[in-house]
Amino acid sequence: MNAFKDAGHLFRLAAVFVAGGMAFVGVRAFLVPKSFGQYGHYRGNAMAEIAARPVNFAGHQACEDCHADVLEKKKSGKHVHVNCEACHGPLAKHADDPGSIQPAKLDTAVLCVRCHEANIAKPKTFPQVVSADHSSGLPCDTCHQPHSPAITAEETTGGKK
Amino acid sequence: MNITRRHMLVLLPAAAIAWKHVLAGTPEASPNYTMSEHWWGMLIDLPNCIGCGNCVRACQTENEVPDGYFRTWVERYHVTDYDIENPHVDSPDGGKKGFPPAKEAGGKNFFVPKLCNHCADSPCTQVCPVGATFISPDGVVLVDKTYCLGCRYCVQACPYGCRFIHPKTLTAEKCTLCYHRITKGLTTACCEACPTGARQLADLKNPNDPIHEFLKTHNVQILKPYMATHSKVLYNDLDGSVR
Numbered sequence: 001m002n003a004f005k006d007a008g009h010l011f012r013l014a015a016v017f018v019a020g021g022m023a024f025v026g027v028r029a030f031l032v033p034k035s036f037g038q039y040g041h042y043r044g045n046a047m048a049e050i051a052a053r054p055v056n057f058a059g060h061q062a063c064e065d066c067h068a069d070v071l072e073k074k075k076s077g078k079h080v081h082v083n084c085e086a087c088h089g090p091l092a093k094h095a096d097d098p099g100s101i102q103p104a105k106l107d108t109a110v111l112c113v114r115c116h117e118a119n120i121a122k123p124k125t126f127p128q129v130v131s132a133d134h135s136s137g138l139p140c141d142t143c144h145q146p147h148s149p150a151i152t153a154e155e156t157t158g159g160k161k
Numbered sequence: 162m163n164i165t166r167r168h169m170l171v172l173l174p175a176a177a178i179a180w181k182h183v184l185a186g187t188p189e190a191s192p193n194y195t196m197s198e199h200w201w202g203m204l205i206d207l208p209n210c211i212g213c214g215n216c217v218r219a220c221q222t223e224n225e226v227p228d229g230y231f232r233t234w235v236e237r238y239h240v241t242d243y244d245i246e247n248p249h250v251d252s253p254d255g256g257k258k259g260f261p262p263a264k265e266a267g268g269k270n271f272f273v274p275k276l277c278n279h280c281a282d283s284p285c286t287q288v289c290p291v292g293a294t295f296i297s298p299d300g301v302v303l304v305d306k307t308y309c310l311g312c313r314y315c316v317q318a319c320p321y322g323c324r325f326i327h328p329k330t331l332t333a334e335k336c337t338l339c340y341h342r343i344t345k346g347l348t349t350a351c352c353e354a355c356p357t358g359a360r361q362l363a364d365l366k367n368p369n370d371p372i373h374e375f376l377k378t379h380n381v382q383i384l385k386p387y388m389a390t391h392s393k394v395l396y397n398d399l400d401g402s403v404r
Contacts, residue, residue, distance in 0.1 A: 018170060018173075021174070022173055022174065022177065025174060025177040025178075026177060029177060036292070039295075039297070039298055040295055041292040041295070042292045042293070042294075042295035042305060042308070043292070043305050043307075043308060046295075046303065046305035046307070046308070047196075047297050047303065047340070049305075049307075050303055050337055050340045050341060051340050051341050051344040051345075052341065053341035054341070055223070055341060055342055055345065055347065056222055056223045056350065057219065057223055057342075057347075057350045057353045057354065059342075059347045059348065059353060060353070079356075081357075081358055082356040082357075083353055083354065083355075083356070085219075085353055085354060086215055086353070086354045086355065086356040087356075089222075090219070090222050090223065090350075114213045114214070114215070114259055115211055115213045115215075115356055117259065118262075119211075119212060119259075119260055119262065119263070120262070120263045120266070120270045121212055121237050121238070121239075121260065121263065121270035121271050121272055122211045122212060122272075123208055123209065123210075123211065123271075126211055126357075
């Protein structure tokens with residue numbers, strides 16, 4: 001044991017390192033968020049926080065719960081698979097409180113051409129019109145009912161490209 | 162038992178580690194949603210895309226994306242007959258207000274909606290130095306705003322250009338695949354607003370999802386497969402000129 005006769009200062013040095021290490025572990029445990037590392041190298045609670053955001057688009061199910069008549073009308077037309085909020089815009093607030101929050105009236109002159117204005121890159125099978133030539137300035141809903149847009153089969157093909 | 166200094170040296174770090182586990186607490190309970198049951202992706206059915214820009218507008222209102230920045234956008238491709246390697250691509254204001262008539266006639270013309278590909282092996286999450294961006298257990302690449310330093314490594318790392326720095330918060334922003342919607346059983350805002358079904362949310366872990374039948378019967382490709390990112394945004398009928 002002669003070799004360890006003067007080892008006291010080594011133990012004191014080691015004690016300083018151990019104390020430093022423990023301080024590090026302690027401070028780290030205090031500073032790192034509780035859920036960090038729960039699923040991986042990130043804060044697990046971040047997902048719940050992102051998921052807590054409110055929705056703006058209610059989803060077509062919510063619309064159809066009340067507006068069954070419109071759903072029925074759509075079924076007979078080409079717009080059957082077009083979701084309500086594709087045209088009417090985000091209406092989660094209206095779905096939450098249908099009494100006091102009413103959706104804005106839509107302008108068909110703006111709305112229809114978003115999809116149906118002719119463009120070379122659009123699929124050839126998609127019905128397209130050059131709006132300036134098609135209706136001589138009349139709004140689309142003079143002839144077409146947006147929920148079931150066909151007038152008759154023959155008439156609409158005249159506007160197709 | 163006589164506790165010596167030697168015992169203390171072993172016990173204290175062990176106690177610290179145990180205490181950390183106590184602090185970790187229990188995982189957040191989310192009533193009707195189990196992360197391990199889902200693996201989210203999206204199907205882009207290109208022959209149905211009409212370039213109306215509904216998805217871009219829907220995304221901006223749903224997620225309050227600042228003007229001039231995009232979590233999703235639509236590109237118009239014009240491929241001339243003789244030069245498939247160099248397509249002409251335009252995307253005026255991300256396609257938000259639709260597309261003006263094409264300048265050039267002829268060739269191949271089509272729209273390509275773009276968004277975060279929610280890669281299973283995503284380069285953006287690998288470069289984050291602080292663990293602020295990650296792929297969730299249900300396969301969505303997300304950003305933890307409270308952790309992000311705004312160092313922009315991820316913006317540079319994304320091979321698809323899907324990230325940006327939010328001009329106000331100065332943290333990284335990207336498509337969350339409407340995580341706040343899909344965890345409530347809704348589809349994403351862009352899919353909800355798409356009038357032609359060109360965009361469809363896909364749960365690759367759900368055996369009843371129509372995506373599986375679609376994959377069996379269609380020619381589906383991903384963007385930049387050579388990057389080995391294992392992208393989960395699947396493009397039907399993708400032209401070879403698309404970058």
